[in-house]
Amino acid sequence: MVLLISMLFGLQVLCSWAASSSAQEVPTPLLSPNCDDTAIEEAADLALRQINADRREGYVLSLYRIFSVREHPQEITGSVFYFILDVVDTNCHVLSKKLWKDCEKRPAHETVMTLFSYLISGIRVTQVLLKTAKSLHMHFL
Template identity: 60%
Template sequence: MALLILLFLGIQALCSQAFSPPGKELQSPFLFPACNDSAVESAVDVALGQINTGRTEGYVLRLNRIFSVLEHPQETSGSVFYLILDVAETECHVLSRKLWKNCQARHQHETFQQGPF
């Protein structure tokens, strides 16, 4: 039992001496780019293209506004973007396979109001 107490006290003593190495301050891995940045706009284009491609019913979604963006740079390949977007239905049905940029937004009174998810 005495050996266990000594081990515990030794671990406590070692841990109390621990500190961060100098010059290595904690930094957030995220960047906050402007919403009108060209990299953000191309990420939005890719995201909406993938969303619309995966849909099988309804209308093509179009960008209404970019609400929020976080960028997480990767060491080997580009960045990962976390996007919060406001979208609107367009006049183009998803089966038409038109790009969201080529479709006009529908009027608010023409859109289908879906309940909570």
């Protein structure tokens, strides 16, 4: 009886191993869409809106440029976007809760250029890397 149970258990393990190894998907490659693609601009707009909504001090950040864009297509959840944004300060304080598109950019001599790296998945910013000349911070939203 012990031999039969051991054999059945071994057969079950072998079958599950064979099924899992054959079901492994080939990873999809990273795509390089244009920075002015509508989906990229919408993802950048969403990221900037969420970043500005979470800030409690300083000025509303406005988009200066998008670069280093990568897209990782997902079967079920859509695409995950990786990109870097250059942003600048506006004349609107973050407590005003104005959208970045409704604010005037500050003159270049009054602002600090900031570099953000984002991982966008679905409609939620899942990871933000904030890099300024003075510091490097990792935020998880």
